[in-house]
Amino acid sequence: MEQRVLGxxxxxxxVVGLGTWQLGADWGQVREEDALAVLDAAVESxxxxxxxxxVYGDGRSExxxxxxxxxRGDAGVFVxxxxxxxxxxxxxxxxxxxxxxxxxxxxxxxxxDTLDLVQLHCPPTPVYSSDEVxxxxxxxxxxxxxxxxxxxxxxxxxxxxxxxxxxxASVQIILNPFRLxxxxxxxxxxxxxxxxxxxxxxxxxxxxxxxxTRETVFSPDDHRSFNRHGEAFDxxxxxxxxxxxxGLQAAAEFVELVPEGATPxxxxxxxxxxxPGVTSVIPGARNPEQARANAAAAALPPLSKETLAAIExxxxxxxRAQVHHRW
Ligand SMILES: NC(=O)c1ccc[n+]([C@@H]2O[C@H](COP(=O)([O-])OP(=O)(O)OC[C@H]3O[C@@H](n4cnc5c(N)ncnc54)[C@H](OP(=O)(O)O)[C@@H]3O)[C@@H](O)[C@H]2O)c1
Numbered sequence: 001m002e003q004r005v006l007g008x009x010x011x012x013x014x015v016v017g018l019g020t021w022q023l024g025a026d027w028g029q030v031r032e033e034d035a036l037a038v039l040d041a042a043v044e045s046x047x048x049x050x051x052x053x054x055v056y057g058d059g060r061s062e063x064x065x066x067x068x069x070x071x072r073g074d075a076g077v078f079v080x081x082x083x084x085x086x087x088x089x090x091x092x093x094x095x096x097x098x099x100x101x102x103x104x105x106x107x108x109x110x111x112x113d114t115l116d117l118v119q120l121h122c123p124p125t126p127v128y129s130s131d132e133v134x135x136x137x138x139x140x141x142x143x144x145x146x147x148x149x150x151x152x153x154x155x156x157x158x159x160x161x162x163x164x165x166x167x168x169a170s171v172q173i174i175l176n177p178f179r180l181x182x183x184x185x186x187x188x189x190x191x192x193x194x195x196x197x198x199x200x201x202x203x204x205x206x207x208x209x210x211x212x213t214r215e216t217v218f219s220p221d222d223h224r225s226f227n228r229h230g231e232a233f234d235x236x237x238x239x240x241x242x243x244x245x246x247g248l249q250a251a252a253e254f255v256e257l258v259p260e261g262a263t264p265x266x267x268x269x270x271x272x273x274x275x276p277g278v279t280s281v282i283p284g285a286r287n288p289e290q291a292r293a294n295a296a297a298a299a300l301p302p303l304s305k306e307t308l309a310a311i312e313x314x315x316x317x318x319x320r321a322q323v324h325h326r327w
Contacts (some may be wrong), residue, residue: 001046001298004279006078007196008169009117009148013078015273016298017049018042018291019200019284023064024056028219030286032064039068041288043075045295051172051198051282053082053121054106062109070111080172080198081106082121082152091126096136103145119150119172122234128153128161138167152200154234155327159186163195170196170279174327177254177271177311178204178240178247178319181327187277196279199272203283204240207247208268210255214248241323250318257310262300265290269297271311 003012021027023035030038039050052061062081069075083102087093106115118140120127127133128151137149151162152172159171159182171190175182176199190197203209205224218224227238239247251264258267265283272281285291303311 001048001295003048005196006049006117006170006198006279007150007190008167008194009196011078011116013049013280014047014298015280016047016269016295017051017198017280017282018047018294019282020050020052020061020065021056022284022286024053024061025058026056026221026223027284027286028222034287035064036068037288038285038291039065040072041291042285042295043072043077045292046298047291047295048077049280049282050077050079051200052079053085054102054109055082055085055121058086059105059109062106066109066111078116079110079112080117080119080150081110081115082119084121084123089124091124091130094120094123094127094130094133094136096139099136099140100145103140107145114144115146117148117150117169118146119152119170122152122154125158128158134165134167141167150196150198152198154236156181156184156186160189163189163193168195170198172198172200174201174236174240175199175272175275175278175281176202176204176240177208177268177315178242178250179323179327180312180315180320181324183275187275191277197277199275199278199281201237201240202272202281203265203268204242204247205238207239207242207251208254208264210251210264212248212251214245236323236327241327242319243322246318246322250314253314253318254311257307257314259303259307262297263293266293266297266300267303269294270300270303271308273298274302
């Protein structure tokens, strides 16, 4: 699979990675053996990049990855984790002492001395303007607890503030055919600064697969049941912030744009990886079949100009009014 340098980490990662929120919690039950099978299928399909977080299943996702990497030996996988959402979301919690404790826990969970990459996990907005926070992150690098640090953001404005910091290796942001705003300023600014872009929620939490209907039932412990209006965390993380009914209608139109030989999910992923400035796209997968199909999107031919224009038109007509001003 095509590899790209992940911004200021200087390390190469596969253009399609794997998001592992599903392997922790918040997406209904995923059994341990199924979770390990997902990791295996991804690596067998050429994926060399996992995205996780200390909060996914309160460490379950990290521990499963740690176990997988131990059992697998030299899988050559770059693991990006995140920290900061196991405590109250106030800037006062973003201290060097907490960073040391949080990274120690992730190092133990993942079974490594030095974490490849740690991302601040959508911190409160003032954190991006705090010199003390970034000094503390530099200290973690100097102490070799982490090789590099990065941010995962909610808004384009937060992304631009982070890109201006000299030590930020990459920015993780929502980007998909229902979330076009990062194309305007964030991707060009990141490319200019040599900052990597990790594109998350690329399938709009599965909406862009075209599989869901009004009758689809998500389990009560799936965020697509309990966070539709931002009840538990930012609304933008669930269905990309698009209300479900609008999303179903837009997804039905998206399916009509899918080229022969690709599925809707693969088309959405292909759209993301061909946006200039994107390093890697990290779809979540709940089973090995999804992981394999998503990895295969890397080998598809680029989408045509006509398809790109039609996706932009769909966004303008159906989605823009709901999301563009918010994130
Ligand atoms: N704040 C943050 O930093 C943050 C927030 C959100 C996500 N993330 C990261 O980004 C990753 C990706 O985002 P996401 O998982 O939220 O959303 P996503 O990738 O847009 O959607 C994942 C869902 O799409 C469906 N799917 C995936 N592959 C499929 C395939 N080949 N065919 C059919 N359906 C498929 C599955 O739905 P079903 O479950 O219905 O099968 C899966 O649970 C996460 O895993 C996580 O690592 C980070």
